[in-house]
Amino acid sequence: AQSVTQLGSHVSVSEGALVLLRCNYSSSVPPYLFWYVQYPNQGLQLLLKYTTGATLVKGINGFEAEFKKSETSFHLTKPSAHMSDAAEYFCAVTLLPGGYNKLIFGAGTRLAVHP
Amino acid sequence: KAGVTQTPRYLIKTRGQQVTLSCSPISGHRSVSWYQQTPGQGLQFLFEYFSETQRNKGNFPGRFSGRQFSNSRSEMNVSTLELGDSALYLCASSLIRGPEGETQYFGPGTRLLVL
Numbered sequence: 001a002q003s004v005t006q007l008g009s010h011v012s013v014s015e016g017a018l019v020l021l022r023c024n025y026s027s028s029v030p031p032y033l034f035w036y037v038q039y040p041n042q043g044l045q046l047l048l049k050y051t052t053g054a055t056l057v058k059g060i061n062g063f064e065a066e067f068k069k070s071e072t073s074f075h076l077t078k079p080s081a082h083m084s085d086a087a088e089y090f091c092a093v094t095l096l097p098g099g100y101n102k103l104i105f106g107a108g109t110r111l112a113v114h115p
Numbered sequence: 116k117a118g119v120t121q122t123p124r125y126l127i128k129t130r131g132q133q134v135t136l137s138c139s140p141i142s143g144h145r146s147v148s149w150y151q152q153t154p155g156q157g158l159q160f161l162f163e164y165f166s167e168t169q170r171n172k173g174n175f176p177g178r179f180s181g182r183q184f185s186n187s188r189s190e191m192n193v194s195t196l197e198l199g200d201s202a203l204y205l206c207a208s209s210l211i212r213g214p215e216g217e218t219q220y221f222g223p224g225t226r227l228l229v230l
Contacts, residue, residue, distance in 0.1 A: 036221075043119075043205055043221035090158065101148050101209055101219055102171045105158035 006091050006106035013113055019063075019078040021109045023091030026072065031093040033074040034103065035065055038088045047089075050074065061085070086113045116142060119208050119222035127228045133194040136225045140187050140208030147189040148219060149181060152203040161204075164189055165211060193227075201229045 007022040025031060032051045036044040048059025055067040065076045074091060091106040120139045128134050140147050149161040160173040164183035181191040187208075193200055203226050207219035 034218075043223045044207075046218055046220070049218060092158075099171075101146050101163045101165075101207075101217065102160045102173070103148070103150070103158075103207075103219065104160070105150075107157050 004091050004093055004104055004106035006089075006109050008109055009107060010110050010112065013081045013111070015083055015113055015115055016080050019076070019081045019085065019111065021076040021089050021091075021111065023065075023074045023076065023106060024072055025074065025091075025093050027093065027095060029095070030067075030069055031095050032099070033065075033067060034092045034094075035059065035063070035074075035076050036090045036092060038090065038108075040087075044090065047076070081111075081113045083113050083115070086111055119206055119220055121204075121206050121222040121225050123225060124223065125226050125228075127230065128196050129230050130196055130198060132196050133192060134196060134227060135190055135192045136204055136206075136227075138189045138191075138206030138208075138222060140189070140206075141210075141220055144208035144210050144220070145187050146209045146211045146217070146219075147183055147187065148207045148209075149189070149191050150205040150207065151175075152205060152224070153199075153201070158205075161191065196229045198229050201227060203227075 005024045034049045035047040048057045050057045050067045058064045063078045088110045090108045092103040122137045146165045148163040152158045163171045167183045178194045183189045203224045205224045207221045209217040209219045
């Protein structure tokens with residue numbers, strides 16, 4: 001079965017430190033890949049996505065992710081964490097063909113940022 | 116441009132009742148998807164509608180149904196509610212230009228509590 005694995009349900013970093021959230025997928029065909037963020041009591045906000053083209057994708061709020069087909073990974077990074085980055089982050093894929101906007105989500109990683 | 120709106124935001128029902136949730140997509144968006152979010156199962160895809168047709172469906176029992184109207188607004192219905200249906204129900208809309216893979220924009224969700 002196709003799946004998305006996020007390594008680490010909780011990640012804690014210091015303010016100003018590097019943020020690295022890991023995501024691996026299983027699919028015989030490279031899917032479309034997404035990172036979403038969810039703040040408490042809110043819906044999901046798109047951070048960035050990869051469909052085709054350049055494998056290093058830049059998103060909002062200073063986040064970026066790199067698609068590595070050989071490693072089936074799409075890890076999310078940010079050079080310097082800010083307190084406002086504390087939230088839950090979800091990696092998701094749309095499988096091709098026939099995905100029709102069916103997002104398959106990972107279990108999520110809750111990011112804590114401490115002073 | 117207004118975002119995705121969902122009504123109601125909060126709902127309390129008792130077992131055995133039925134419930135209807137509503138979603139208004141971003142103006143011009145023709146695809147609407149529904150997701151269920153629970154602490155135990157995470158984010159799970161329910162179904163996706165495009166031009167009033169269900170194109171994709173997740174692994175949920177027949178008690179979960181949906182529809183889309185000609186103005187792209189969508190409703191989902193859950194009949195014979197069970198305690199396990201307590202969840203945050205998220206709606207997402209997207210602008211379909213190709214067959215798939217568009218960015219989905221999420222609403223704030225409807226939090227359903229079944230007693």
